[in-house]
Amino acid sequence: MKLKAALMGAIATAALAPMAFADAHEGERGRDGEVKIIYWQAASILNPFLSGGTKDIEAASLVLEPLARYDSTGALVPFLAQEIPTVSNGGVSEDLTSITWKLKEGLLWSDGTAVTAADAVFTSQYCMDPEGGCAQLSKYNGVENVEAIDDLTIKITFATPQPNPYGPMVGGQSPILQAAQFADCLGAKAPECTEANFGPIGTGPFVVTDFRTNDVIQMVANENYRDPNKPAFASLTFKGGGDATAAGRSVLETGEFDYAWNLQLAPDVIDSMAAAGMGTPVSAFGTLVERIEMNLTNPSADLPPETRSTAAEPHPFLSDEAVRRALSMAIDRDLLVEVGYGQAGRPTCNLVPGPEIYASDNTGCLVQDIDGANAMLDAAGWVDSNGNGIRDKDGVELQILFQTSTNAVRQDFQALIKEWWEQIGAGVELRNIDASVFFGGDPGSPDTFEKFYADVEMYANNFDGTDPQSYLSAYTCDKAPRPETQWQGENINRFCDPAYDAMVAELQQTADIDKRGELARALNDMLTKDSMTIVPLVDRGRVSAHANSLGGVVLNTWDSELWNVADWYRTGDNR
Amino acid sequence: MLTYTIRRLLLSIPTLLFIAFVIFMLLELAPGDPMSQMPLTIPPEVKEKMRLALGLGEPWWVRFPLWLKQFFIVEPQYWIDSAFGTNFADGAQRIISFQSRSPVFDTISERLPQTLWVVGMSYVVGVAIALPIGVISAYRQYSVFDQAGTFVSMIGFSVPPFFSGVLLIVIFSVNLGWLPSIYDTTHVVVDWETMKFQFQQMIMPVMVLALQTTAQVSRYMRASMLDNLGQDYVRTARAKGMTESVVVMRHVLRNSMIPVVTVIALGIPSIFGGAIITEQIFKVNGLGQLLILALQGSDIPMVMTITFLLAVMIVMLNLVADILYGVLDPRIRYD
Numbered sequence: 001m002k003l004k005a006a007l008m009g010a011i012a013t014a015a016l017a018p019m020a021f022a023d024a025h026e027g028e029r030g031r032d033g034e035v036k037i038i039y040w041q042a043a044s045i046l047n048p049f050l051s052g053g054t055k056d057i058e059a060a061s062l063v064l065e066p067l068a069r070y071d072s073t074g075a076l077v078p079f080l081a082q083e084i085p086t087v088s089n090g091g092v093s094e095d096l097t098s099i100t101w102k103l104k105e106g107l108l109w110s111d112g113t114a115v116t117a118a119d120a121v122f123t124s125q126y127c128m129d130p131e132g133g134c135a136q137l138s139k140y141n142g143v144e145n146v147e148a149i150d151d152l153t154i155k156i157t158f159a160t161p162q163p164n165p166y167g168p169m170v171g172g173q174s175p176i177l178q179a180a181q182f183a184d185c186l187g188a189k190a191p192e193c194t195e196a197n198f199g200p201i202g203t204g205p206f207v208v209t210d211f212r213t214n215d216v217i218q219m220v221a222n223e224n225y226r227d228p229n230k231p232a233f234a235s236l237t238f239k240g241g242g243d244a245t246a247a248g249r250s251v252l253e254t255g256e257f258d259y260a261w262n263l264q265l266a267p268d269v270i271d272s273m274a275a276a277g278m279g280t281p282v283s284a285f286g287t288l289v290e291r292i293e294m295n296l297t298n299p300s301a302d303l304p305p306e307t308r309s310t311a312a313e314p315h316p317f318l319s320d321e322a323v324r325r326a327l328s329m330a331i332d333r334d335l336l337v338e339v340g341y342g343q344a345g346r347p348t349c350n351l352v353p354g355p356e357i358y359a360s361d362n363t364g365c366l367v368q369d370i371d372g373a374n375a376m377l378d379a380a381g382w383v384d385s386n387g388n389g390i391r392d393k394d395g396v397e398l399q400i401l402f403q404t405s406t407n408a409v410r411q412d413f414q415a416l417i418k419e420w421w422e423q424i425g426a427g428v429e430l431r432n433i434d435a436s437v438f439f440g441g442d443p444g445s446p447d448t449f450e451k452f453y454a455d456v457e458m459y460a461n462n463f464d465g466t467d468p469q470s471y472l473s474a475y476t477c478d479k480a481p482r483p484e485t486q487w488q489g490e491n492i493n494r495f496c497d498p499a500y501d502a503m504v505a506e507l508q509q510t511a512d513i514d515k516r517g518e519l520a521r522a523l524n525d526m527l528t529k530d531s532m533t534i535v536p537l538v539d540r541g542r543v544s545a546h547a548n549s550l551g552g553v554v555l556n557t558w559d560s561e562l563w564n565v566a567d568w569y570r571t572g573d574n575r
Numbered sequence: 576m577l578t579y580t581i582r583r584l585l586l587s588i589p590t591l592l593f594i595a596f597v598i599f600m601l602l603e604l605a606p607g608d609p610m611s612q613m614p615l616t617i618p619p620e621v622k623e624k625m626r627l628a629l630g631l632g633e634p635w636w637v638r639f640p641l642w643l644k645q646f647f648i649v650e651p652q653y654w655i656d657s658a659f660g661t662n663f664a665d666g667a668q669r670i671i672s673f674q675s676r677s678p679v680f681d682t683i684s685e686r687l688p689q690t691l692w693v694v695g696m697s698y699v700v701g702v703a704i705a706l707p708i709g710v711i712s713a714y715r716q717y718s719v720f721d722q723a724g725t726f727v728s729m730i731g732f733s734v735p736p737f738f739s740g741v742l743l744i745v746i747f748s749v750n751l752g753w754l755p756s757i758y759d760t761t762h763v764v765v766d767w768e769t770m771k772f773q774f775q776q777m778i779m780p781v782m783v784l785a786l787q788t789t790a791q792v793s794r795y796m797r798a799s800m801l802d803n804l805g806q807d808y809v810r811t812a813r814a815k816g817m818t819e820s821v822v823v824m825r826h827v828l829r830n831s832m833i834p835v836v837t838v839i840a841l842g843i844p845s846i847f848g849g850a851i852i853t854e855q856i857f858k859v860n861g862l863g864q865l866l867i868l869a870l871q872g873s874d875i876p877m878v879m880t881i882t883f884l885l886a887v888m889i890v891m892l893n894l895v896a897d898i899l900y901g902v903l904d905p906r907i908r909y910d
Contacts, residue, residue, distance in 0.1 A: 038757070042860075042868065044672075044674040044675040044872075045674070045675045045676055045677075047676075050676050051613075051674075051676075052613035052614055052616075052617045052625075053612055053613065053614075054614060130624075131628065132628060133624050133625040133626075133627060133628020133629065134621075134624075134625075135613065135617060135621065135625055137621045137624065138617065138618050138621055188628070190628070190676070191628075191671050191676035191677075192668075192671075194676065194677040194678065194681070197675075197676055197677070198675075198677065210761065212685055212760065212761075212860070213672075213674075213675040213677060213682050213685075214674065214675065214682070214860070214864075214865060214868050215685075215686075215760055215860035216760055216761055216860070218761060237761070239757065239858070241855075241858055241860055241864060241868070242757075242855060242856075242858045243855070246756070246757070246856070246858065249744075249749065249756065250757050253749050254748050254749060254752070254755075254756055256755060256756065256757055257757070276749075434606075434607075435611065436606070436607040436608065436611040436612070436871065436872075436873055437606040437607055437608075437611070438611075439611040439612075439615070440606065440607055440608030440610070440611035440873075441608055441610055441611065441619065441622060442606060442607075442608050445606050447606065450619075461615045461616075462614075462615075462616065463616055464616045470618075488619035488620070488623065489619060490618070490619065
């Protein structure tokens with residue numbers, strides 16, 4: 001069923017594509033001159049396997065392509081492959097342990113040599129090399145063997161059944177490298193191949209002519225691109241660096257650039273820039289959710305380091321579900337969206353906000369209810385018995401330490417939430433930590449988000465692609481960060497429920513798309529509305545901007561934003 | 576003079592080694608992690624493997640000598656190899672950036688021209704404006720010119736580049752549309768037209784930086800001139816019937832230059848450090864911008880190398896300033 005949905009999506013896209021270009025944008029390759037793209041984070045390298053950074057992956061997506069990408073609706077679209085393999089068309093084996101891809105015929109690398117299945121096999125070896133430190137290794141989870149059946153056929157065998165076999169070589173993070181170029185770059189030698197890492201030979205619409213790390217990339221149209229009429233632009237400049245304001249200004253106000261990526265700016269700033277009339281901001285939603293995570297273990301500094309913030313010590317007040325629920329009820333998510341994100345945000349109660357099949361219909365948290373929260377705390381026995389303005393129970397004060405990473409929007413959110421929580425009788429202390437430390441994962445630092453030496457913390461997270469399985473699997477008991485795991489682990493709430501673990505195991509075994517949706521929604525509800533372990537705030541979209549003279553832009557949050565750059569063109573009089 | 580120079584050069588070796596050690600330990604003990612900029616979608620165990628691939632699995636007492644070896648032995652070998660076509664280096668590991676996985680010296684040499692052009696030019700412009708202002712301000716103390724010069728210097732001291740830079744962009748790029756707001760580092764000057772464009776894109780960052788240099792140097796120049804103008808030898812020179820221009824330009828100026836030369840010489844390393852904020856505002860992708868990106872990304876080899884090169888520069892230019900004293904003032908002799 002799921003595979004059917006994917007196929008339908010592919011057909012729909014194929015059917016829609018010609019419509020979008022029917023209004024006379026056809027023509028010979030390179031007819032529209034130069035296109036200039038600005039990313040306020042500069043690309044450091046064009047090899048997505050050596051850098052997990054979004055800016056690097058997206059810059060590389062101009063050159064390197066996977067077998068299939070996700071389109072703007074989240075459906076898979078074949079790129080180098082002829083079609084998306086499914087169980088029904090025989091591409092995926094009945095027992096879900098292997099997937100067979102067929103490359104399009106006649107594909108050429110930009111240097112004129114043929115693309116073969118051997119390149120795909122090489123790419124998998126490159127990433128799975130134990131010494132290489134491949135950033136996309138998780139895409140190859142469970143892969144046992146990748147082999148070339150013939151020049152165009154690639155067979156990937158998994159050790160266990162994979163309900164979602166579209167990990168390796170699908171999506172912008174995991175493209176195909178040219179075996180000839182990277183042959184000497186396996187394992188520990190990977191970083192030594194600077195020339196290849198800075199100028200990979202690809203199948204994409206553009207070819208690198210000049211790469212300056214953390215600065216600017218210049219490209220020209222790929223003469224061997226599979227569609228003779230694309231790309232419309234003869235050359236492309238990819239400038240990096242600066243800040244989001246300057247990037248937005250250069251597209252929307254001065255018109256120096258055609259496309260600006262990810263404008264994380266206050267809504268009123270974007271509106272005032274857009275008023276200049278040079279360009280248009282575009283937005284789309286993916287799976288990025290800004291949330292408050294509740295610590296279910298005791299972070300008190302009085303505890304010894306072996307048990308502090310571990311399952312051995314339950315949290316003095318957040319282990320009470322009524323407290324967690326009251327804290328969530330006190331929040332006005334609409335106001336948060338208005339203050340922080342504008343058109344790039346919408347209030348949510350879900351950890352998994354999309355795609356539709358996985359999104360729960362949970363909307364209970366959307367209306368702020370301070371009185372209800374107060375009543376709930378009263379009923380649970382949390383009253384201000386000592387008259388200090390803070391509720392307490394059995395000698396435990398409702399005093400919350402609220403931490404997040406340093407970021408203007410997050411500090412605004414902290415201030416607002418602090419005010420609401422104080423209205424329901426909680427004491428709140430705010431703390432913000434530099435992102436490089438907070439997300440740094442250094443087991444020696446007390447300030448990482450994994451260590452969670454605070455009561456609640458706020459940040460945003462999402463998942464790659466469209467399948468939430470690994471995302472939801474992060475909240476099983478064994479994924480809790482603790483001293484034995486060097487404080488590594490994704491279950492930072494230390495949430496532990498055997499029923500949840502069992503359901504995750506079931507999800508990992510289930511192939512039926514409807515059943516998967518049902519399980520994922522149930523898992524999402526267990527974490528959010530049922531237990532309030534995770535309190536989602538805002539479903540954060542992406543805002544980018546393009547010049548009014550640039551056509552064909554389809555903002556995509558499921559894959560690289562530049563996924564359809566081959567289809568971009570110049571409109572109107574600016575040609 | 577020569578023995579003095581050699582002695583100073585030898586003394587600078589332990590100094591620099593100590594500086595290198597301090598920088599390394601500061602970076603080592605500072606919080607932050609090269610993996611912190613990776614998306615959270617990359618699982619922790621993959622991040623750990625990436626860390627190991629960067630060589631972070633080794634303890635500091637292995638990594639510090641390795642860096643020293645790469646900096647003082649391997650890198651010079653590569654330079655010799657590329658200059659003379661020899662093969663001393665024999666494929667030895669160079670200093671590799673964590674972010675780009677490319678040799679840090681390649682990146683530095685790519686960035687140096689931008690920095691020298693923009694920041695170096697602003698320094699030259701700034702000094703060239705500051706010296707006459709300082710001289711005239713002192714000679715005509717409390718005149719309208721002096722008051723105006725003081726006013727401009729105060730603006731230069733007190734208005735930070737993140738304000739003046741953005742102000743200029745808003746006026747000249749957004750409202751008037753005369754100048755580009757983003758520096759094009761790929762621009763090549765081939766004829767008058769491209770020269771004009773280069774001038775247009777340079778003028779704003781150069782002026783913002785020159786204002787700061789002017790403010791600083793002109794105040795030093797003025798103070799130093801005032802000190803000397805009241806000296807007995809100036810009265811003597813005038814009594815001998817020398818013209819004012821000879822008195823001011825030949826006698827007073829030369830003596831006043833001694834402290835100013837130190838200020839100018841010690842300011843030169845900051846050129847190579849780039850002007851971090853100004854480069855960021857105008858997107859001049861020079862060394863300053865490289866350094867700030869490396870710091871944000873915890874790119875230890877890059878930060879370490881750039882900072883150490885700056886330290887070398889400061890130590891060397893201190894020596895140059897000391898030697899220049901001797902040239903300017905015959906009374907100063909070190910031997």
